[in-house]
Amino acid sequence: MTAIAVLGSTHMDLVAYTSRAPGRGETVTGRAFLTVPGGKGANQAVAAARAGGEVVMIGAVGTDAYGPLLRANLEDAGVGTGLLRTVDGPSGTAHIVVEDGGSHAMVVVPGANGTLTAIGPDERAAVAAAGLLLLQLELPLGVVTEAARGARSMGVRTILTPSPARPLPDALLDAVDLLVPSEHEAAALCGHDDPHAAAHLLLRRVPEVVITLGPKGCLYAARGGEAVLFPAPEVTAVDTTGAGDTFVGTLAVALAEGRAVPEALAWASAAAALSVQRPGASTSMPYRGEIDAA
Template structure:
């Protein structure tokens, strides 16, 4: 079984569903409100665990009711939380508005996540047991960089989701094996709107890049190899929150199992496509049997830059 450690955020998502998101200064009436366990780190941990990996979480929750619920939700999905810290003060929260098109706008308040500034006792030993370390940018950069450098020194594959997008220190990039931005994050990191050009630019800093393209699928680029675009399944989205995290978690599992890159991308896209058809973040993530059923191996053999689907699936 693939072993994955996630060093990342854990938030409670406070989600309001509306017909149309409010403009600045505008008040609208929502039709529903939910609290759903989330955070990019926890989302990727749940996605990987449900996809069939042995997953452990490093991060922090607050000493509040949300913290207890977040820890319980991770454990319910099979994620080990022995090294998930409890910090004084509130847990992290994400305030999300989801419109009828499935789009979202998000404000993240870090809470306990901000206290994770470095690796703690036992973290390095846990990372040493992993096939891959998953990282995002909702923890302080000092901790993310420390995790990546430690993993690189231990020979553990590092997978970085650069979200929320921000300038990345050279030390972090030098310790990253696979960078997985979406097309907007890739543009922010490089100043290049075209995903292919952005991926090429990013390859000067990391050996492998996967740019997720929403409804168009995903673009894989590696040094010395021809770029590959694998399309996403054709679906109608209900809520795209955490679709990218679902993709990354499933991709890490597929790569850890030794699947060829095209097949791994298609399998991860199938997982993400399932998630966008359900509301919520971690609550929308599919289990391995569902992914296997939805997986279309013909997608792993296609390379079509102009393919467009009906809804964002990654």
């Protein structure tokens, strides 16, 4: 089994469910509240582990009450946490409002994640031993760039989820093999709302792109080929939080196993479709048997 290294964030998600999100200065009444382990890095690690990957997590949690819970959530999923640092201070938190129909908005407070500004010899060794490195943008940009460049120098394939969206330096994108933005993130990166046009522009900076389109599926494009739309299964969404991370984590496992791109994308789409039918982020992520049966 090919190992997958994840350098990324861990957050405790504080999730309020309501019929609609409040406007500026407005208070609305919620119908439920959940405290769920999350963070884009941890979510992708859990998704990959549940899909059958051998996963190691590189990140940081705090010394507050959330820290042990975030670590335990990863370990319960089978993720290796030997490189998950514990630093003085609070863990990261994400404050999420989920509307009826599944759409959501959030505020992320980095906490311990903001202290991860460089990787050491043990982390570099873990990346070198992996077949794939998963990256996101909830850590300081410098360490994400350092890890991507290190992976490139060691021949390790890198997948970047550019979330939250921000301008990205060439030093980072030059070391990325596969970029997986949402359609909104793709538009923010290249200034074009049309996914096909966005994919064409992004291919000037990275060799492969998968743009996720929510219920419409995903668009795959590689240099030298035509963009191809892969539809998503039709389901009724309950909570879309973590669906993109489920997709990426599962996709990483499929690619690490050597599956062809169409099969890998279909498998990842099935996993994401299962996740949106359940509440929460990491709690909604399916296991390999469920994905295979979908």
